[in-house]
Amino acid sequence: MFIELVDALRCPRPHEESWLVVSAERLVARHILEGTLGCPVCMAEYAIHDGVVDFSAGARQLVAASVPPSAEQAMRLAAFLGLDDAQGFATLMGAWGAHAIELRGMVDCPIMLIDPPADVDAAPGLSIIRTAGPLPLAAGSTRGLAIDLPDLHGDHAERVASAVRATRAKGRVVGPASLPIPAELHELARDEQHWVAEREAARSPLVTLKRRDQGSD
Ligand SMILES: [Zn+2]
Structure with missing residues (x-):
């Protein structure tokens, strides 16, 4: 971490x-x-x-299925999430983590991996969280987030809501085409597998204040 x-x-x-x-x-x-x-x-x-x-607190951990790392997928992720400068950090859920090392070589911002495949190790620039539940991230903290839901028969509403909440205003979110786009996002592009959307500007100014004033609340 x-x-x-x-x-x-x-x-x-x-x-x-x-x-x-x-x-x-x-x-x-x-x-x-x-x-x-x-x-x-x-x-x-x-x-x-x-x-x-x-963060799983002894609960069953979600571990994404292993997929081969792909420079092409990493390039798509960098473009989807708009990772063209060193500000902030990007967040990849589940199987997206398989491409994290490739992505780390292409972008300047740190990367947070949530429940990646078991063969992905923490490394400089790559931080890993295991949690079976909602993402333990502050509201508006991540510049861009790629959603992957490994357990498609489960109820993901809370996990998806926490992922959207963690994304900053104007931040990008990538999700599987099978997942309806959450209300706080608006679609920018879509293909057969994924959509790319942008987080609406924060509705409550309190969220922004809290984010900029971490540690003193
Ligand atoms: Zn607590």
């Missing part, structure tokens, strides 16, 4: 949004390899092991 991205993490438990207190036991190149994140509201602790933060 890249230490600068810890600011964007939030306790996923059902209480008011709370940042997490980091306790790093092993830090290499500003990436936490071993440590703990603690919630000051509910006292939950989330372990970081081999660079991976585990």
Whole structure:
């Protein structure tokens, strides 16, 4: 977990949004390899092991099926998500994580992987979260997000809603064509497999204030 991205993490438990207190036991190149994140509201602790933060709290983990890394898919992702500068961080859910190392070589921003395939390891510029539930990310924290839902028979409403909420105003979201585009997004483009959409400007100015003023709320 890249230490600068810890600011964007939030306790996923059902209480008011709370940042997490980091306790790093092993830090290499500003990436936490071993440590703990603690919630000051509910006292939950989330372990970081081999660079991976585990928010699953003992629940069954979602692990995306392994797919071969593809430079072409990584290039599509970079274009879909508009990753043309070093600002912020991009978020890839599920099987998209298979292309993260290729993507990392093409873009300048850090990348957050949510429940990637098991053979994708945390690395400089690549941070990994395991969570079976909603994304533990602050509202409006990520510049662009690619949705993948590995478990298509499940109920994904909460997970999709948390992904949309985590995307900043004007940020891009890519999703599977089978998923209806959430109301907060408007479609930019579509092919047989995916749609690309843009997050509407935030409706509540409070969300923006909170995002710019992290740590003092
Ligand atoms: Zn908590």
